[in-house]
Amino acid sequence: MDKYLLPHKGEIVKITQETGSNLNIKTFRVRLIEEEARKKFKFLPGQFVELTVFGVGEAPFGFASSPTQEEYFDISIKETGLVTEAIHNMEEGDQIGVRGPFGNNFPYEEIKGKNLVFLAGGIGLAPLRSLINFVLDEKNRDQYGRVQMLLAFRSPEDMLYKYDFSNWENSPNTTVKYTIDEECEGWVHCVGYPHELLNEELDLKEPDTVFFTCGPPIMIRFITEELRNSGIDPANIITTLEMKMSCGLGKCGRCNIGRHYVCKDGPVFDLKQMEQMPAEF
Numbered sequence: 001m002d003k004y005l006l007p008h009k010g011e012i013v014k015i016t017q018e019t020g021s022n023l024n025i026k027t028f029r030v031r032l033i034e035e036e037a038r039k040k041f042k043f044l045p046g047q048f049v050e051l052t053v054f055g056v057g058e059a060p061f062g063f064a065s066s067p068t069q070e071e072y073f074d075i076s077i078k079e080t081g082l083v084t085e086a087i088h089n090m091e092e093g094d095q096i097g098v099r100g101p102f103g104n105n106f107p108y109e110e111i112k113g114k115n116l117v118f119l120a121g122g123i124g125l126a127p128l129r130s131l132i133n134f135v136l137d138e139k140n141r142d143q144y145g146r147v148q149m150l151l152a153f154r155s156p157e158d159m160l161y162k163y164d165f166s167n168w169e170n171s172p173n174t175t176v177k178y179t180i181d182e183e184c185e186g187w188v189h190c191v192g193y194p195h196e197l198l199n200e201e202l203d204l205k206e207p208d209t210v211f212f213t214c215g216p217p218i219m220i221r222f223i224t225e226e227l228r229n230s231g232i233d234p235a236n237i238i239t240t241l242e243m244k245m246s247c248g249l250g251k252c253g254r255c256n257i258g259r260h261y262v263c264k265d266g267p268v269f270d271l272k273q274m275e276q277m278p279a280e281f
């Protein structure tokens, strides 16, 4: 049997309730139980796993932690349906099946020496956090240029990874801006949709900059349009797609867009590649 069809046994070692709103998002820290599997399990920012709740089903989720953290990985999950609800009902110490890692990755090698801009909306920050923490890791930080982030949330209660913010803000040559949809009491950061703030809040004109964006499809559409209008090369605008998937191996045909299998050829694509695909995402 294909080794990627067999789930490893993972233990949920920590659960963090991220949001305090009706958008229920939790982060699950998972450690593979068998030492041999743990040693062999190597992932890169941008890749994903299939998590299995035994007796319920499985679903794909992007890695939300950096591979520089080797003993475990984090997955942030929004409660949406059957599998995500079953995972949300699990407790620390419970076991979960882990298949993967699958898919391609963010081009962390190719972007060395470049300036980076991260544009995230809601839970779209999860896969970007893997790359952000990789780039800002003190072992790697001097290999990348200036880092700018614009992190968008519906409201302050919907903010993810608040415990990371001071690390990010204090990293050298790094600026982090936050925005919410509507003004509210006590909020001292930006207000408005991220695409409306790009030119005002970020320095888009810095040469040799690569843009990473992830969030709801409508946000990605507006942001990529705005970046295109600002003259950014589509090959330097990178996103990650979340099509419905089943096998994760390029075999079942559930996730294809034209001739591309999102699970195998993606989930990471640049805008130049996406502009050549049928508009099915």
Ligand SMILES: Cc1cc2nc3c(=O)[nH]c(=O)nc-3n(C[C@H](O)[C@H](O)[C@H](O)COP(=O)(O)OP(=O)(O)OC[C@H]3O[C@@H](n4cnc5c(N)ncnc54)[C@H](O)[C@@H]3O)c2cc1C
Residues within 6 Å of the ligand: 048, 059, 060, 061, 062, 063, 075, 076, 077, 078, 079, 080, 081, 082, 083, 084, 085, 123, 126, 127, 241, 242, 243, 244, 245, 267
């Ligand atoms: C590569 C990849 C990475 C992902 N990373 C994350 C992540 O980090 N965190 C996270 O919370 N979710 C992520 N998702 C989405 C996640 O896989 C779905 O939310 C999950 O499969 C829903 O399963 P369910 O059984 O709970 O919902 P179901 O009961 O199957 O469905 C509930 C509702 O959600 C819709 N739905 C199911 N899957 C998707 C999907 N892929 N896209 C849009 N709508 C969907 C259904 O149509 C239905 O309306 C990712 C998906 C992919 C393909």
Ligand code: FES
Residues within 6 Å of the ligand: 244, 245, 246, 247, 248, 249, 250, 251, 252, 253, 254, 255, 256, 261, 262, 263, 264
């Ligand atoms: S999920 Fe089966 S082909 Fe992509």
